Amino acid sequence: SQQGEEDPQALSIQEGENATMNCSYKTSINNLQWYRQNSGRGLVHLILIRSNEREKHSGRLRVTLDTSKKSSSLLITASRAADTASYFCATDANTDKLIFGTGTRLQVFP
Amino acid sequence: GAVVSQHPSRVICKSGTSVKIECRSLDFQATTMFWYRQFPKQSLMLMATSNEGSKATYEQGVEKDKFLINHASLTLSTLTVTSAHPEDSSFYICSAMREETQYFGPGTRLLVL
Numbered sequence: 001s002q003q004g005e006e007d008p009q010a011l012s013i014q015e016g017e018n019a020t021m022n023c024s025y026k027t028s029i030n031n032l033q034w035y036r037q038n039s040g041r042g043l044v045h046l047i048l049i050r051s052n053e054r055e056k057h058s059g060r061l062r063v064t065l066d067t068s069k070k071s072s073s074l075l076i077t078a079s080r081a082a083d084t085a086s087y088f089c090a091t092d093a094n095t096d097k098l099i100f101g102t103g104t105r106l107q108v109f110p
Numbered sequence: 111g112a113v114v115s116q117h118p119s120r121v122i123c124k125s126g127t128s129v130k131i132e133c134r135s136l137d138f139q140a141t142t143m144f145w146y147r148q149f150p151k152q153s154l155m156l157m158a159t160s161n162e163g164s165k166a167t168y169e170q171g172v173e174k175d176k177f178l179i180n181h182a183s184l185t186l187s188t189l190t191v192t193s194a195h196p197e198d199s200s201f202y203i204c205s206a207m208r209e210e211t212q213y214f215g216p217g218t219r220l221l222v223l
Contacts, residue, residue: 040201041217042215043154096142099156101153103153
């Protein structure tokens with residue numbers, strides 16, 4: 001399977017804490033994207049990082065990319081209960097198609 | 111911007127019937143749309159790539175005669191699940207490509223009785 005791996009599979013934290021999710025992939029890429037999915041809903045695009053970028057920020061989100069290790073991380077700072085969702089990384093494998101990771105289920109307790 | 115809608119949001123049908131799901135890009139044109147399937151607590155699996163004006167490209171293991179895809183305009187792609195069976199019950203999500211990013215619809219939950 002070309003699917004990427006994410007860890008942890010599940011993460012529970014208190015409001016105000018930081019949440020870090022990791023993603024590993026198998027092929028060379030043009031870019032890597034992170035998405036959020038609330039239960040039973042579609043995916044919301046969070047951030048795109050290109051293969052020549054190492055770090056990117058968007059509000060409380062910080063994404064890093066290490067192409068030598070084929071890995072990425074998503075950091076959510078000062079988490080809120082509303083951040084509770086599943087988070088997926090997706091890579092393009094140099095095509096228009098996206099290959100999704102296995103996902104991390106984040107639970108933020110108020 | 112970059113809003114994608116899906117209709118219906120949920121559908122229940124009997125075995126043997128066909129179900130059509132629509133995916134629309136509301137505020138942009140998309141020559142390429144994608145159809146995914148998601149089982150509970152699992153990731154998204156790409157079923158097919160829908161190209162406006164040409165035949166869809168199906169992923170390995172996806173029956174093209176079972177899952178008919180039509181991309182008749184730059185804002186609409188449809189997925190028809192033909193002769194549905196209970197094992198086709200799933201969450202189907204479409205996305206539309208805009209520049210480098212795929213924007214996803216809210217999904218359609220299909221239950222086949």
